[in-house]
Amino acid sequence: RRLSRQVAELYLEQRQRLEYPLLESAWQEEPRELRPQAVQANTAVAPQTFVLEIGSEELPVSDLDSALRQLRVNVPRMLDDLRLAYDRVELSGTPRRLAVVVVKLEGRQPDRETIAKGPPADRAYDADGNPTKAAVGFARGKGVDVADLQIVEEGNKRYVTAVVREEGRPTVELLAEALPKLIAGIKFDKNMRWNHTNVAYSRPLRWIVALFGQDVVPFVYAGIASGRVSRGLRPYDSPELTIPNARDYTAVMRQNSIVLDVEKRMQMITAVGGKLAAEIGGTIPDDPELLREVANLVEKPTPLRGRFSQRYLKLPAAVLVAVMRKHQRYFPVYDGDGKLMPYFIAVRNGDEKHLDVVVSGNEHVIRARFSDAEFFYSKDIEQKLEDFLPRLDTLTFQAKLGSMLDKTHRLEKLTPQVAGMLDLSPEETAAASRAAALAKADLATNMVVEMTSLQGIMGGHYARMNGESEAVVTAIAEQYNAVSQTKPGLALALADRLDSLAGLFAAGLAPKGSNDPFALRRAALH
Incomplete structure (x- = not known):
């Protein structure tokens, strides 16, 4: 208590000294001067694969689904606004990364001509047909010669127009400007702010990969400079994964055991989990909601089978299932008659290394959960x-x-x-x-x-x-x-x-x- 009081007093003194700033940390990190690298002069013009990976701390399942839904709409819209042609957009996500892959994205924005409408003709030219200041100013503003101005009729009125030729820009330049806005446009119900940039996101951002072919699309967002380095599985200490070319992205992820596609993760859980249940003469229920939730909690799913004491089967089945499903995200196992068996299927994020230790840990947790439920149940049935x-x-x-x-x-x-x-x-x-x-x-x-x-x-x-x-x-x-x-x-x-x-x-x-x-x-x- 004495220590707590001293800490509180020091905190109050500090806030007073800082004049009570709101939502600001007293130990705010010094902002680093990050500048995006310059766009390379030899940036490819031919269609290339583009990849954007937004790496963060683990996203809640609902936020992961929401972000992918938003990107599914916003990425094609962004490319259309930039007038960049492409073959298709592929989206995938895991708890730690949102991945956008655009196949055969054009290397350069096409040139275009637009007709700019200017002042009325009677104001643009005097009685002798000479251009007035209005015409000269309009031509200068549109970057054309005053002699190239044309007169068109529109609704019984005559106007001066100019043909404006806009040269297309390299894709890398356009993306470098657009991608920070794309990421900022991802909205969540609840956000975190974690550094001096005060950027809001579901969980702290840790890395950004942005590649067009072999070239990095350079920008800075939330104090993070884009690059070609991703991160591996957290159980393996999140090793750095260098991506040489955007077309290598999915291969690099696959080689490092990261399953990007949630449907694939669901299939792996269903297949292996079903096999583990079948080995003891049981089945796991068809539970799409739980399956998708579990699949979105891991990057490399490895199902495992654990067991618990027969004595807990005396509890109502609904209680056991609720504990397994709601609290632990486990799949219950049923026998051929539809009765619960003293087993469960859990899913580990990682490979089978030390799997026996993981199984033992999960069994210990479920035993404690069931023991609590047993106590609550026994107290309840003491009364009507x-x-x-x-x-x-x-x-x-x-x-x-x-x-x-x-x-x-x-x-x-x-x-x-x-x-x-x-x-x-x-x-x-x-x-x-x-x-x-x-x-x-x-x-x-x-x-x-x-x-x-x-x-x-x-x-x-x-x-x-x-x-x-x-x-x-x-x-x-x-x-x-x-x-x-x-x-x-x-x-x-x-x-x-x-x-x-x-x-x-x-x-x-x-x-x-x-x-x-x-x-x-x-x-x-x-």
Whole structure:
């Protein structure tokens, strides 16, 4: 405590001495004077391959996908604006790099002629046909001789025009000016700023490769000078990878075990992971969302198989799957009857070197996770589900709309009315009403507090353990689903959504633009 206080006091003294600067580091690094190398005079004119690689710290999966979507639009637009012809654009990305490869990009912008419209003819020439100052100034501004000006008619009016000839520029020159703007145009929901340039990006930039054929496209962005040196896999200490020519880029990546194509990474995970599961008589589920996420967390995927104690299979399967899938990004393994097996498939970023150590480490982590889940579950089942209802009074639904217990009371009144509108039978209405009373109780359980993705699922599980009917169990379990499979579940889900929509709109919390913190648009659609 004494040390913490001293540190805080020194910090306050320092900020006072600096006159309390906002968002500035007191130990700001000195900016280095970086200048892009000059464009070489012998820059190739023939079509060449162009490559841009933006290297950074590991990007979040959502940011990687977003950046690639933006580049897919912005790169062709940039080339079209520069009037550079090309064969095709290839985009790929890993957590550490965004790669743009343009095949057969023209080496020089074509020359072009444009017609520039000048002043009216009666102002450009006097009565004797001599050019006035207006004509002379217009010609000078367009870089043409006044004698070359022409008169055209447009809508019963005559104007002076000039044919402006614009000489095309080398591709390297054009790209050197355009690429910093291209990178700056990549937008993220959340950004970091990490050095004196104050440039914002999802994660700190570390290197930039920009090559047109064998020539470096010279520019500086975020304090980094472009070049021909990339970086290898992080588990191998990120060795420097020199790229002699843009056409060698994919080969250099491949030789250094970097798999640029996410589809290829997904195929590798599926094939090897499936084989590892088959060796023990199991299968891994078809889970495109998890597969793509895992594939975008690694540059060289190496699936591995781990195991855990049989004792954890006594926990609900949904709990084990949630821990593996949500927390660890593991693939669960099922037997031929669709039951969980005490195994999992994980994916390592790197090769098979010391794989046994990696397997052991992953098994240790999952064992700790399952042990925590086992504890939470054992504490929850000491009580009945309805015993958790009073605790809902401590969970705020929305400040103006009360607690989750208040919402539960509203659902108890609203659900039977919705059931009547849906022509439910008395038995179905009773099941829906009972489900409404218990629907939100699991929000106060230890398991759901730790893993919110299990809301509803754990409520249904605990309700079954407490002897509730299957109609009640199913209604509770499916209340958050997009589509309910039972009538009691439909009545409860509709009542829940209607309560949220009406209440939150009345509280002045209607969605605005892209801001929809309570997911009311989704609630309305579902």
